[in-house]
Amino acid sequence: MTEQRKYNVLFLCTHNSARSILAEAALNALAGDRFVAYSAGSHPGTAPNPHGIALLRSQNIPVDGLRSKSWDEFANEGAPRIDFIFTVCDDAAGEVCPIWPGHPSKAHWGVPDPSRIEGSDEDKRRAFLQTFVQLKKRIELFVNLPFEKLDAMAMQKAMQTIGTSLREKGE
Numbered sequence: 001m002t003e004q005r006k007y008n009v010l011f012l013c014t015h016n017s018a019r020s021i022l023a024e025a026a027l028n029a030l031a032g033d034r035f036v037a038y039s040a041g042s043h044p045g046t047a048p049n050p051h052g053i054a055l056l057r058s059q060n061i062p063v064d065g066l067r068s069k070s071w072d073e074f075a076n077e078g079a080p081r082i083d084f085i086f087t088v089c090d091d092a093a094g095e096v097c098p099i100w101p102g103h104p105s106k107a108h109w110g111v112p113d114p115s116r117i118e119g120s121d122e123d124k125r126r127a128f129l130q131t132f133v134q135l136k137k138r139i140e141l142f143v144n145l146p147f148e149k150l151d152a153m154a155m156q157k158a159m160q161t162i163g164t165s166l167r168e169k170g171e
Contacts, residue, residue: 007083007147009037010104016041016068018049018115018128019088022056023135029061030136031143036080040071049115055128071098084142084159088135089113105152107159109138138162 009027013020020039027037045068056063074082075098085106111134114127141162150158 004034006033007035008080009035009084009086010071010074010082011037011039012041012071012085012087013039013089014042015045015115016070017045017047018052018113019111019131019135021048021052021066021068022128022132023086023088023109023139025056025061025063025066026132026136027139027143029059030139035143038074038080038082040069040074042071044068044070049128051114051121051124051128055125055132059132074098075100086159086163105156105159107156107163109135109163111135 011020011023011027016039020041024037024039027035047068048063048066053063053066056066073079079101081102082100082104083102085100085104087106087108088111090108090110111131112127114124114131117124117127142159145155145158147155
């Protein structure tokens with residue numbers, strides 16, 4: 001039996017401090033045997049949002065090594081070859097991205113930014129949980145796609161459908 005390589009997935013957001021970090025950690029926790037998830041931003045912040053880190057810890061998801069980083073790290077020589085890219089914020093989806101080696105499949109999975117919520121710490125915790133649940137549902141659908149049966153065009157359509165169908169349902 002031949003060993004199947006892991007797929008590399010990159011989640012992009014402008015600041016790489018909340019949504020993309022949540023998605024990176026969630027995919028690595030849910031399907032780290034088949035995927036390696038990364039996250040990055042076009043204008044990365046200085047560190048992951050503490051509410052996001054607290055949420056991940058509450059879900060027993062490892063947070064070691066999570067950091068805000070530039071998407072340039074993944075466009076440079078020697079970077080992992082990325083198979084799939086998901087933008088999780090509308091700003092990053094509209095930006096001119098680097099040219100990614102290998103022409104990965106791309107989709108937009110926009111979700112509201114929980115770090116923009118004003119109010120009590122409980123309001124912020126609730127916003128982070130809601131964002132995490134939305135991303136986790138999409139990730140679960142993605143990892144269960146029949147990768148070996150889909151050509152590049154069908155994969156691209158399936159990835160985009162996951163983001164748009166759940167958004168239309170308000171999830």
